[in-house]
Amino acid sequence: MSDLSRRNFLAHGATAAGAVVVVGQLGNGSASAASPKAGAEPAFFGGEPVASEPFVVYIRDAARGEVAVLRGEEEIVYTDRALVGRLQRAMRRAAW
Amino acid sequence: MSSHREAPEISKDPVADSTDVYAFVSPDRPDTVTLISNYIPLEDPAGGPNFFEFGDDVLYRILVDNDGDGKADITYEFRFYTVVENPATFLYNTGQILTIDSPSWNRKQFYSVTRISKGKRGRMKTVVLGSDLPCPPCNIGPRSTPNYANLGNSAINELPGDIKVFAGQRLDGFYVDLGSIFDLGALRPFQNLHLLNMPGAAEGVDALRSFNVHSIAIQIPIDQLTGGGTKETDPMSSNAVIGVYASASRRKAQVRDDHEHMHQSGPYMQVSRLGNPLFNEVVVPMGDKDRWNKLSPDQDHKFARYVAQPELAKLLPVLYPGVFPNLAAYTADRADLLAILLTGIPAGIVAGFQNFSGATQADLLRLNVAIPPAASQNILGILGGDLAGYPNGRRVQDDVTTIELRAIAGATIKLVDPGYTPDGAAALISDGTGGPAVLDGTKPPTNVSYLDTFPYLDHPKSGYDTVPLNVGAL
Numbered sequence: 001m002s003d004l005s006r007r008n009f010l011a012h013g014a015t016a017a018g019a020v021v022v023v024g025q026l027g028n029g030s031a032s033a034a035s036p037k038a039g040a041e042p043a044f045f046g047g048e049p050v051a052s053e054p055f056v057v058y059i060r061d062a063a064r065g066e067v068a069v070l071r072g073e074e075e076i077v078y079t080d081r082a083l084v085g086r087l088q089r090a091m092r093r094a095a096w
Numbered sequence: 097m098s099s100h101r102e103a104p105e106i107s108k109d110p111v112a113d114s115t116d117v118y119a120f121v122s123p124d125r126p127d128t129v130t131l132i133s134n135y136i137p138l139e140d141p142a143g144g145p146n147f148f149e150f151g152d153d154v155l156y157r158i159l160v161d162n163d164g165d166g167k168a169d170i171t172y173e174f175r176f177y178t179v180v181e182n183p184a185t186f187l188y189n190t191g192q193i194l195t196i197d198s199p200s201w202n203r204k205q206f207y208s209v210t211r212i213s214k215g216k217r218g219r220m221k222t223v224v225l226g227s228d229l230p231c232p233p234c235n236i237g238p239r240s241t242p243n244y245a246n247l248g249n250s251a252i253n254e255l256p257g258d259i260k261v262f263a264g265q266r267l268d269g270f271y272v273d274l275g276s277i278f279d280l281g282a283l284r285p286f287q288n289l290h291l292l293n294m295p296g297a298a299e300g301v302d303a304l305r306s307f308n309v310h311s312i313a314i315q316i317p318i319d320q321l322t323g324g325g326t327k328e329t330d331p332m333s334s335n336a337v338i339g340v341y342a343s344a345s346r347r348k349a350q351v352r353d354d355h356e357h358m359h360q361s362g363p364y365m366q367v368s369r370l371g372n373p374l375f376n377e378v379v380v381p382m383g384d385k386d387r388w389n390k391l392s393p394d395q396d397h398k399f400a401r402y403v404a405q406p407e408l409a410k411l412l413p414v415l416y417p418g419v420f421p422n423l424a425a426y427t428a429d430r431a432d433l434l435a436i437l438l439t440g441i442p443a444g445i446v447a448g449f450q451n452f453s454g455a456t457q458a459d460l461l462r463l464n465v466a467i468p469p470a471a472s473q474n475i476l477g478i479l480g481g482d483l484a485g486y487p488n489g490r491r492v493q494d495d496v497t498t499i500e501l502r503a504i505a506g507a508t509i510k511l512v513d514p515g516y517t518p519d520g521a522a523a524l525i526s527d528g529t530g531g532p533a534v535l536d537g538t539k540p541p542t543n544v545s546y547l548d549t550f551p552y553l554d555h556p557k558s559g560y561d562t563v564p565l566n567v568g569a570l
Contacts, residue, residue: 053361054351054361055361056349056351056359056361056362070347070362070363071362072361073361073362073363073364074362074363075362075363
């Protein structure tokens with residue numbers, strides 16, 4: 001998976017059952033790929049990119065569309081059913 | 097053991113495994129309290145070339161509840177980092193380590209201390225008390241660490257606020273006959289009375305006598321810990337009681353990428369905690385131990401039923417037939433143990449003493465800071481008439497195994513149920529690790545040594561000098 005960009009991962013990537021883990025870099029312009037729809041967007045994703053450091057995203061509860069972002073010592077949970085749906089479809093398409 | 101490898105999950109993560117917690121009024125500085133939390137159980141002193149150290153990825157905490165709600169009001173956080181002087185060698189040290197900053201010591205560890213407390217209007221106040229504080233090296237042997245006492249003592253750091261702190265390897269001060277106790281609850285002094293009896297009484301064997309641990313010790317003026325912010329002198333004051341526990345936490349996520357990097361992110365999640373010795377070890381059943389480690393003490397009402405009807409109290413009459421008839425017949429909830437372990441002992445039970453912190457059930461080491469250090473210490477603590485010992489906090493020498501065995505065997509029921517007559521054995525039962533001296537509680541066991549001054553736990557045994565336990569039996 002190392003040759004995939006994070007955007008590609010989101011579009012075509014793979015996931016384990018019930019939880020998706022994405023390791024990425026904020027601050028390199030790719031944050032928008034994970035941005036939820038307007039209205040559900042937490043401050044974490046808004047405005048300027050945050051410091052460039054690894055972060056982890058996982059689907060906490062697929063049925064509810066709950067996504068947790070782990071960055072630094074923080075965990076931010078928000079709802080993005082569309083993102084979760086895309087990842088689930090990607091998982092189904094993946095030739096695992 | 098007190099809490100060495102006490103739960104399935106944490107037993108696989110030694111650097112985060114809290115083994116013992118101590119809290120006592122410092123005998124040589126009675127205006128201060130010393131708090132100690134040990135980690136990394138059963139360190140074989142010869143365990144090189146990668147000798148033991150704290151986890152750089154573990155957040156260590158010592159927490160103090162001073163208002164009785166089972167939640168921390170004051171937290172001391174300890175974070176470590178490691179510096180490798182020369183990555184091109186496999187050696188821990190490339191020559192003698194004569195000073196704590198010796199260039200011959202290849203793998204040094206440093207840490208920071210942060211105090212977090214409730215500030216005005218409930219906001220948390222964070223103060224970094226010290227950073228880049230050095231740990232001592234492990235005790236390797238007479239060639240590598242020829243004057244270990246100097247190395248160890250030079251790692252005692254002074255912090256603002258008249259605080260002392262130490263973090264590093266120590267001799268494990270806890271003593272217990274693990275080999276016998278975990279062999280179906282056998283106690284060597286009484287093994288001839290066991291269901292599967294063996295002939296003759298024998299002295300206990302301290303299974304920890306040749307092992308080290310890693311200790312975090314901090315000595316703090318009392319008025320920085322109490323709810324009233326004063327050095328309490330009245331033992332009956334509610335502000336005289338503090339509740340102490342320790343924990344270790346790991347980041348919520350850890351990912352190994354394809355570039356030999358490991359990413360850790362997210363909040364720290366508690367993976368280990370410890371208040372009263374042996375609580376999670378022998379009171380909480382196997383299926384709940386990992387869960388217990390993850391929760392805050394204010395959630396301990398969920399485990400109160402295990403204290404009220406302890407499994408060990410039911411096992412003793414079975415394992416020692418005819419020895420505990422009164423205990424076997426006692427079916428009421430154990431109000432004595434609920435008080436000792438979960439709320440503290442209220443006033444009126446033990447003359448001149450209380451360490452009651454309120455109705456909230458929480459496994460905390462409760463220390464009444466207004467009780468001065470004992471002029472003549474009894475390692476059986478309050479059971480031995482010494483109000484400065486366990487379960488009033490816990491001193492490094494206290495024989496907590498014997499104290500808790502006797503309490504569970506019924507020695508303390510009479511405190512809350514005057515109609516109960518303890519079995520004669522309840523006042524005698526012991527694992528015998530102190531030899532004859534432990535029977536009257538007046539001396540610590542002969543095979544454990546301590547220091548008279550901070551950090552009180554003795555310098556660690558060296559790898560070269562330590563003879564493996566079973567050599568004599570071969």
